[in-house]
Amino acid sequence: DAGVIQSPRHEVTEMGQEVTLRCKPISGHNSLFWYRQTMMRGLELLIYFNNNVPIDDSGMPEDRFSAKMPNASFSTLKIQPSEPRDSAVYFCASSSPRQGKQFFGPGTRLTVL
Amino acid sequence: GENVEQHPSTLSVQEGDSAVIKCTYSDSASNYFPWYKQELGKRPQLIIDIRSNVGEKKDQRIAVTLNKTAKHFSLHITETQPEDSAVYFCAVAGGGADGLTFGKGTHLIIQP
Numbered sequence: 001d002a003g004v005i006q007s008p009r010h011e012v013t014e015m016g017q018e019v020t021l022r023c024k025p026i027s028g029h030n031s032l033f034w035y036r037q038t039m040m041r042g043l044e045l046l047i048y049f050n051n052n053v054p055i056d057d058s059g060m061p062e063d064r065f066s067a068k069m070p071n072a073s074f075s076t077l078k079i080q081p082s083e084p085r086d087s088a089v090y091f092c093a094s095s096s097p098r099q100g101k102q103f104f105g106p107g108t109r110l111t112v113l
Numbered sequence: 114g115e116n117v118e119q120h121p122s123t124l125s126v127q128e129g130d131s132a133v134i135k136c137t138y139s140d141s142a143s144n145y146f147p148w149y150k151q152e153l154g155k156r157p158q159l160i161i162d163i164r165s166n167v168g169e170k171k172d173q174r175i176a177v178t179l180n181k182t183a184k185h186f187s188l189h190i191t192e193t194q195p196e197d198s199a200v201y202f203c204a205v206a207g208g209g210a211d212g213l214t215f216g217k218g219t220h221l222i223i224q225p
Contacts, residue, residue, distance in 0.1 A: 033212055033213075035213075042215055042216075042217050042218060043157070043202060043213075043215040043218075044215070045212035045213060045214065048211075048212045056211075056212060058114075059212070091156060091157070100145060101147070101159055101162060102147070102159065102213060103159065104149075104156040104157050104158070105156065106155075106156050107156055
């Protein structure tokens with residue numbers, strides 16, 4: 001089991017640029033979650049999908065953020081345009097319908113200059 | 114929405130002693146309560162979880178207790194070891210498929 005895979009692991013970009021973060025959930029898991037972690041706000045849920053359908057996006061900060069899940073094995077989180085306050089570690093997690101336990105990917109550390 | 118309070122923010126214990134971390138939540142409909150351990154620069158790792166139909170669950174040196182009436186749950190670590198040093202997060206969800214609301218974390222320091 002490869003676990004949840006995220007790319008890139010590190011991203012440094014300049015304010016105003018578009019950023020795309022990628023996630024591959026654990027095979028067989030039907031729920032996928034995007035979280036953000038900062039010192040100030042801790043770990044917070046941004047959006048989650050069940051069976052590729054967005055269920056709750058109330059945690060998405062603003063319209064600059066968007067997420068998609070075109071199929072069961074791939075999801076993207078896009079920030080356009082990026083701002084310095086978006087700097088954080090972005091985690092993707094997945095869970096199976098039977099267990100419900102969420103397993104986290106290694107995260108993407110985003111720095112917006 | 115759900116509000117999760119976690120205490121203490123920092124906990125220092127002597128190696129071999131026990132550590133207890135407590136969390137309270139606001140939504141009485143919540144029914145899933147996992148605990149995560151996060152080492153510096155690493156991902157959160159699930160260490161134990163409990164569902165609302167169970168009052169206590171134990172896995173070797175780690176145990177979680179749940180009081181649904183009072184809306185609080187606790188993590189107990191016995192015989193602490195240096196490798197237990199990390200940040201521990203409690204979390205709450207309405208069910209296995211829901212997103213988690215996390216506490217602010219407890220930095221556990223094990224003194225040799």
